[in-house]
Amino acid sequence: LALIREQQAQGRLVAMTGDGTNDAPALAQADVAVAMNSGTQAAKEAGNMVDLDSSPTKLIQIVEIGKQMLMTRGSLTTFSIANDVAKYFAIIPAAFATTYPQLAALNVMHLATPASAVMSAVIFNALIIVFLIPLALK
Incomplete structure (x- = not known):
């Protein structure tokens, strides 16, 4: 979470992907947040979008x-x-x-x-x- 805030303070656009409850605060802070469909409800709610395939290899796409x-x-x-x-x-x-x-x-x-x-x-x-x-x- 501190790393995301630091990067944002430098004017960078930050993307985050996660699937657990521990990822939810970072997902909420990130500019672009992708939660995995297989993840927790907290992660899905914190993210901007949900990857239905739960495949982080599709992030570039x-x-x-x-x-x-x-x-x-x-x-x-x-x-x-x-x-x-x-x-x-x-x-x-x-x-x-x-x-x-x-x-x-x-x-x-x-x-x-x-x-x-x-x-x-x-x-x-x-x-x-x-x-x-x-x-x-x-």
Whole structure:
């Protein structure tokens, strides 16, 4: 436990694996904690995740999968935010172009009504989901 705290104080990311009650405090302190499925309930509760195979040889694979999931989540979040901003730039000018004629110049998609703007956003979302599924499953 002291070693984990010392490493964390130096700014390092600390991972811990364990299966017993004596490992629980260190698992709770570690940044990434993997408890073995064959271990005690205390170890399982203290860990961030439980290795169902109880095979510590898979720790490298766990880290690689975690990194991939983090990158995929970041990619999807970035795309989602950019997509939402782009849709608002398409919907807002179309929605208010009749009230504020100055916004007609921003209506680059030439959407005639607010309903057509919203419908185009819904259709775009339905189509883009098909392309995002492989990225999410990566």
